[in-house]
Amino acid sequence: MQEGSFVVFLKNKLQRFKGQTVSRASSKAETDFSAIDFIKIIDLDSFGNLMLFVFNDFFLSIDFGNSGSMLVNKTKKTAADFSLHFPHSEINFYSCETKIHQGKPNDYFQFPNDILNKKFDGELALSKLQQYFAEENIGNALMEKSVFVGMGDLIRTEALYQAKIHPESLIKNIPEKKLIFLIISAVNFADELVEHFKNDEVNSKALIFEKKLCPKDKSEIQIAISTETNGKIYICPKCQKLF
Ligand SMILES: [Zn+2]
Structure with missing residues (x-):
């Protein structure tokens, strides 16, 4: 299990994306994440080894599991499991599991x-x-x-x-x-x-x-x-x- 501190460290690196509008979300498994296209990130949060991207009516959780990692404007040789694209940048997640939840993080997490x-x-x-x-x-x-x-x-x-x-x-x-x-x-x-x-x-x-x-x-x-x-x-x- 990744330390919660690791996810907080990564989350802190993403502060400049707060308030930005996502152009596109893509996933290796070709799961439909079009709900995220063209909407604004209201907040960034974390809960244990989950990173949370909060939008108006729903939020995205990215589970770093045992070996998850993240790169900003860089890629690994293997395809990213999930990516958030912006007009001039992108965030890539590896060995992570991504889910959309309706409502707010407070409704789900203690x-x-x-x-x-x-x-x-x-x-x-x-x-x-x-x-x-x-x-x-x-x-x-x-x-x-x-x-x-x-x-x-x-x-x-x-x-x-x-x-x-x-x-x-x-x-x-x-x-x-x-x-x-x-x-x-x-x-x-x-x-x-x-x-x-x-x-x-x-x-x-x-x-x-x-x-x-x-x-x-x-x-x-x-x-x-x-x-x-x-x-x-x-x-x-x-x-x-x-x-
Ligand atoms: Zn000792």
């Missing part, structure tokens, strides 16, 4: 669950964790879409490391203060990650993700693979406590 959204509600996330996921381990619970949106393996790994919590800890055993610190760490890291994508320094800013040794105590980093999500978590067995 923005208070998105760790990158200003409306993110940490208190709500905490109470959901404690109420519905008390018997779950925190590593899996961080990927629960009903609690957190925008969380990928990188944010999850770094937030757990910063909060010094082992991902296999059961939520009911983790002190509330530690859970609050974990949620704050995830939100802060997700925000910083947008800048790291911008400056192309994601790898150098991650402390243990895809690293061999803990920067603090030089312990060997362990890798856990989730059977449910196939996602990877990196763990320092010395720094991160199992509750």
Whole structure:
């Protein structure tokens, strides 16, 4: 799953297209997107790994999945899955899934669950964790879409490391203060990650993700693979406590 921060980074690159009129939308699968032709982009938004182009009566969601990417005024050798054309420019999306929805994004998505959204509600996330996921381990619970949106393996790994919590800890055993610190760490890291994508320094800013040794105590980093999500978590067995 792409980090929500990656989609926010891409969305920020498109701000100049807000208010512009699309000349044509095209898709590799030849799906009919003519509803978008000659209409104005009212707003640009994101929800987790979805980028949202908002028009008057409907909106477009572009799902970046595990490996989606985007190019402005450039193309890859393979055909784009979806493109938005403008009089003097174009936006091309690769390995993405595109859908049109009637109405507004608010009708479909719970923005208070998105760790990158200003409306993110940490208190709500905490109470959901404690109420519905008390018997779950925190590593899996961080990927629960009903609690957190925008969380990928990188944010999850770094937030757990910063909060010094082992991902296999059961939520009911983790002190509330530690859970609050974990949620704050995830939100802060997700925000910083947008800048790291911008400056192309994601790898150098991650402390243990895809690293061999803990920067603090030089312990060997362990890798856990989730059977449910196939996602990877990196763990320092010395720094991160199992509750
Ligand atoms: Zn360590």
